[in-house]
Amino acid sequence: MADTTTDPYSESSLTQSYVIFRLGGEDYTLEVMRVQEVLDMGALTHVPGGPPSLRGVLNLRGKVVPVYDLRLPFGLTVDPTPTRAPCVLMVESHNNGEVSVTGLLVDRVSDVLDFSPDEVQPAPQLGLGKASPFVRGLIRHQEGFLLVLDVDRVFAALAGAKIGIAGGF
Amino acid sequence: MSGDDRFREMFFEEARELLLSLEEGLMELERRKDDRAHLDKTFRAAHSIKGAAAMVGMSGIADFTHGVEAVLDKVRNKTLNVDSDVISTLLEARDHLATAVEAEAAGFAIPAPIDLIKRLEIFLQDPATITPPPAPARPKAPVILLPPEPPIVAPTAKKPRAKKGAGTSPEAKAKKPTKKSAGAETPSTLKAKPGLNLFRISLRPGPEMLKRGVNPLGVLDELRDLGSCKVTTDPDEIPSLAELDPERCFFTWNIELETAVGPDRLDDVFLFVAEDSTVTIEQIDERGIIKIPPPAHEAVAPSPAVVATKPKPLLSPLIPPKEPLTAIISASDLAATILPKPAPSKPPAPEAPRPLNTASNKVPTRIRVDAGQLDDLVGLAGELAVLSDNLQGLRELEGSNTWITTLEALDRVSRLIRDTTLELRMVPVEELFSRFPRVVRDLADRSGKEIELRIVGQDTRLDRTIVERLSEPMIHLIRNAVDHGLETPEERQAMGKPRMGRITLQAGHEGDRVALRIEEDGRGLNREAIVKKGIAKGLVPIGTSVDDPRVDTLIFEPGFSTRDQVSELSGRGVGLDVVRDAVRSLRGSLAVESQPGKGTAFIFRLPLTLALIDGLLVETAGSRYVVPLAQVEECVALNGTQPALSKGRPCVSVRGELVPMVPLRSVFHCTGPAPLRQELLLTRHAGQRVGVAVDKLLGRVQAVIQSLGEGLGVLGRFSGATILGDGSVSLILDLAALVAESRAADTQRAIQMQLSSPSPQPSA
Numbered sequence: 001m002a003d004t005t006t007d008p009y010s011e012s013s014l015t016q017s018y019v020i021f022r023l024g025g026e027d028y029t030l031e032v033m034r035v036q037e038v039l040d041m042g043a044l045t046h047v048p049g050g051p052p053s054l055r056g057v058l059n060l061r062g063k064v065v066p067v068y069d070l071r072l073p074f075g076l077t078v079d080p081t082p083t084r085a086p087c088v089l090m091v092e093s094h095n096n097g098e099v100s101v102t103g104l105l106v107d108r109v110s111d112v113l114d115f116s117p118d119e120v121q122p123a124p125q126l127g128l129g130k131a132s133p134f135v136r137g138l139i140r141h142q143e144g145f146l147l148v149l150d151v152d153r154v155f156a157a158l159a160g161a162k163i164g165i166a167g168g169f
Numbered sequence: 170m171s172g173d174d175r176f177r178e179m180f181f182e183e184a185r186e187l188l189l190s191l192e193e194g195l196m197e198l199e200r201r202k203d204d205r206a207h208l209d210k211t212f213r214a215a216h217s218i219k220g221a222a223a224m225v226g227m228s229g230i231a232d233f234t235h236g237v238e239a240v241l242d243k244v245r246n247k248t249l250n251v252d253s254d255v256i257s258t259l260l261e262a263r264d265h266l267a268t269a270v271e272a273e274a275a276g277f278a279i280p281a282p283i284d285l286i287k288r289l290e291i292f293l294q295d296p297a298t299i300t301p302p303p304a305p306a307r308p309k310a311p312v313i314l315l316p317p318e319p320p321i322v323a324p325t326a327k328k329p330r331a332k333k334g335a336g337t338s339p340e341a342k343a344k345k346p347t348k349k350s351a352g353a354e355t356p357s358t359l360k361a362k363p364g365l366n367l368f369r370i371s372l373r374p375g376p377e378m379l380k381r382g383v384n385p386l387g388v389l390d391e392l393r394d395l396g397s398c399k400v401t402t403d404p405d406e407i408p409s410l411a412e413l414d415p416e417r418c419f420f421t422w423n424i425e426l427e428t429a430v431g432p433d434r435l436d437d438v439f440l441f442v443a444e445d446s447t448v449t450i451e452q453i454d455e456r457g458i459i460k461i462p463p464p465a466h467e468a469v470a471p472s473p474a475v476v477a478t479k480p481k482p483l484l485s486p487l488i489p490p491k492e493p494l495t496a497i498i499s500a501s502d503l504a505a506t507i508l509p510k511p512a513p514s515k516p517p518a519p520e521a522p523r524p525l526n527t528a529s530n531k532v533p534t535r536i537r538v539d540a541g542q543l544d545d546l547v548g549l550a551g552e553l554a555v556l557s558d559n560l561q562g563l564r565e566l567e568g569s570n571t572w573i574t575t576l577e578a579l580d581r582v583s584r585l586i587r588d589t590t591l592e593l594r595m596v597p598v599e600e601l602f603s604r605f606p607r608v609v610r611d612l613a614d615r616s617g618k619e620i621e622l623r624i625v626g627q628d629t630r631l632d633r634t635i636v637e638r639l640s641e642p643m644i645h646l647i648r649n650a651v652d653h654g655l656e657t658p659e660e661r662q663a664m665g666k667p668r669m670g671r672i673t674l675q676a677g678h679e680g681d682r683v684a685l686r687i688e689e690d691g692r693g694l695n696r697e698a699i700v701k702k703g704i705a706k707g708l709v710p711i712g713t714s715v716d717d718p719r720v721d722t723l724i725f726e727p728g729f730s731t732r733d734q735v736s737e738l739s740g741r742g743v744g745l746d747v748v749r750d751a752v753r754s755l756r757g758s759l760a761v762e763s764q765p766g767k768g769t770a771f772i773f774r775l776p777l778t779l780a781l782i783d784g785l786l787v788e789t790a791g792s793r794y795v796v797p798l799a800q801v802e803e804c805v806a807l808n809g810t811q812p813a814l815s816k817g818r819p820c821v822s823v824r825g826e827l828v829p830m831v832p833l834r835s836v837f838h839c840t841g842p843a844p845l846r847q848e849l850l851l852t853r854h855a856g857q858r859v860g861v862a863v864d865k866l867l868g869r870v871q872a873v874i875q876s877l878g879e880g881l882g883v884l885g886r887f888s889g890a891t892i893l894g895d896g897s898v899s900l901i902l903d904l905a906a907l908v909a910e911s912r913a914a915d916t917q918r919a920i921q922m923q924l925s926s927p928s929p930q931p932s933a
Contacts, residue, residue: 047884
């Protein structure tokens with residue numbers, strides 16, 4: 001990567017935009033490419049018997065889309081009386097050439113920022129609790145860190161949980 | 170997707186279709202031995218597969234197909250008689266091809282079974298010659314050192330080439346008799362040059378050739394396989410770099426081919442390029458003179474004296490070297506012929522080989538669409554209809570007069586859109602039925618029974634998914650019919666029935682459903698044995714009469730019959746529960762009708778479409794659910810009736826009958842007290858009435874079903890979701906799964922209670 005950093009052209013082309021969002025008291029981030037849209041949390045239909053992290057399904061322009069709450073599996077705090085309604089990140093996942101959309105419930109979306117790859121540091125093995133396997137890296141931002149979410153791993157774990165492999169998700 | 174992948178994808182699609190028509194062709198061939206046009210069509214299917222496979226570089230498939238094609242060609246040339254052995258082998262070869270194509274699609278190649286290759290080879294051997302060992306690899310040069318076969322002179326004006334048979338353009342027919350070689354062709358180089366034909370060929374690819382995925386080099390390779398080739402490339406037309414279109418081929422190839430084969434053989438080579446390329450073939454006779462051919466339409470009509478045919482040369486690893494080569498003898502020595510081949514004359518109307526990657530179909534235009542996109546469209550159209558429904562409420566408002574026409578039009582159009590898109594999902598059951606002649610034939614072969622298959626109503630249209638998913642259940646029933654329903658020819662004769670058993674597949678409408686009947690005129694169900702078994706299994710009370718209507722349906726019970734009861738029960742019941750479950754999962758039902766000694770019929774009754782259901786909207790603990798109307802036999806109000814406990818399960822009395830009850834609230838672990846008045850949805854589970862209790866009935870809905878999304882499909886209790894008029898999502902309950910789930914939980918609980926009797930009953 002040494003040669004690319006000296007070339008301003010390729011450096012800028014490598015810069016990625018990230019959506020910054022708040023999740024259970026932590027600042028998380030996700031490549032903007034993966035986020036189809038952000039919705040205000042609307043009416044969800046509860047799915048009795050679904051996995052605990054499944055908050056329900058919603059109608060996204062005529063398509064039924066599941067919405068998950070990652071705070072439970074990540075062991076994060078759930079604010080019982082949120083000051084504002086949470087919102088839903090519509091995240092795309094690609095599966096055998098098919099694009100499916102899954103909703104992730106977050107406390108709020110604060111910003112979209114550009115970062116270059118060398119600003120993304122490897123995630124520590126410890127200290128992130130249950131979320132550790134799903135954090136791909138850290139980005140130092142202002143006074144704190146942004147946790148880069150590895151959505152593919154999240155979806156894999158969700159899919160596993162649905163068929164009863166990794167319980168608790 | 171890269172270009173290569175795209176062509177491979179196209180190949181797979183084409184190949185699947187061609188393999189289907191090959192199979193149908195082979196099946197028909199047995200019945201229509203003398204139908205030349207049909208034979209040609211079948212031959213062409215094989216030839217097209219070969220060409221298409223070679224073009225995408227699947228030489229294994231191409232080589233193997235060549236063997237199939239060669240056998241068909243011998244049939245065409247009347248040097249091989251069609252018998253059931255030939256057909257069976259060819260069908261088996263087709264099956265191998267189908268497997269090989271799917272394997273390639275999955276990314277690996279499978280070799281052809283040696284024994285199959287050998288059996289194909291046997292057909293290709295000439296009875297007059299000694300059995301030679303099969304050539305192991307595709308010969309790069311024409312087979313040499315062969316004794317020429319004495320030419321067989323056709324007694325009648327048979328056209329030498331099947332491909333140009335019935336339905337050919339007059340032009341193609343006319344040039345036929347002019348295709349002569351100089352004297353008897355000798356395949357052997359030992360017999361010196363005069364035995365070979367010399368052709369001068371010019372191939373000028375059309376502008377679209379490369380875009381269609383046709384590789385001109387493949388053509389050159391194929392020519393090289395026929396004989397020795399001198400290829401020169403004419404680059405004159407290559408434009409300057411600035412004007413160069415990289416997707417266009419600007420070369421013209423000039424080929425001098427010295428070969429033992431006749432001009433007709435060359436036609437095959439250019440089958441795929443002729444579409445938009447300019448191909449001229451000139452034949453040079455032994456004096457080295459290129460004869461300018463008479464214009465095709467001026468050529469003389471075929472006359473018996475002129476034409477003589479011989480088996481065509483076949484060059485492939487499957488072909489033993491002794492394979493006789495073409496010898497076309499002409500009475501008048503028309504030593505050389507030029508066969509101009511302007512592209513447009515190439516595809517003869519209905520039997521034209523379907524060139525790869527072209528849309529030159531004259532049949533009603535069809536386009537392929539992505540099934541997923543179609544489903545999306547159905548979903549959206551359904552929602553549009555719902556939204557339009559909602560808007561209709563505006564009509565009631567004051568001052569809405571100006572909008573009434575628009576609202577009405579919106580209502581009409583949105584319904585039309587929904588109905589049309591739903592119609593797009595429908596396919597004729599023919600797609601399902603077309604594979605059964607083959608299945609029945611194989612089964613008849615194996616069982617030694619004589620069977621006639623009748624198919625009725627194959628135009629009946631059904632949801633695509635249903636057609637796809639019914640195949641296995643139907644094959645299961647057909648197999649049962651052959652193995653166990655139909656008697657042997659001897660038995661039938663003894664009973665005064667025709668030797669040949671008959672299986673009838675019938676499709677038709679019954680109200681808003683489609684009924685598929687699989688009927689056979691065999692021995693009928695053995696009710697005594699079924700009743701005995703049913704009593705032994707505790708499925709029916711002791712003393713049940715043989716005439717009890719419940720008896721027949723016993724055969725659908727899981728585990729009702731196993732292998733060792735096959736003979737006793739004439740095999741009925743083996744896995745029939747699986748068939749029934751498959752039909753139920755399609756929201757259909759399975760029934761049986763049987764008369765001793767006269768036969769048995771199984772009847773599938775299926776919804777027209779899976780995309781829409783008629784449902785009941787119900788409410789439990791504040792959530793709304795849709796229940797498929799087809800699953801509900803009856804709704805009964807429970808006015809505070811306290812369920813009684815029977816064997817630890819809650820039961821209620823419905824008109825004197827004690828019916829087990831599954832409260833939805835407890836299955837879904839809802840909190841809060843149930844309302845006094847509940848509604849009981851009566852459904853049937855394992856032949857028994859079961860009630861599912863819900864809080865409220867809200868009304869009937871027509872719902873467009875959507876899948877619950879990835880992974881959530883494993884929640885069997887919901888068969889999907891739908892979007893209600895107010896835009897909210899409602900889950901669709903599968904009552905059968907719910908009842909089964911609750912039963913399983915009951916059993917589990919009972920076991921746990923027995924195991925740990927001191928501990929309190931687990932709260933599930």
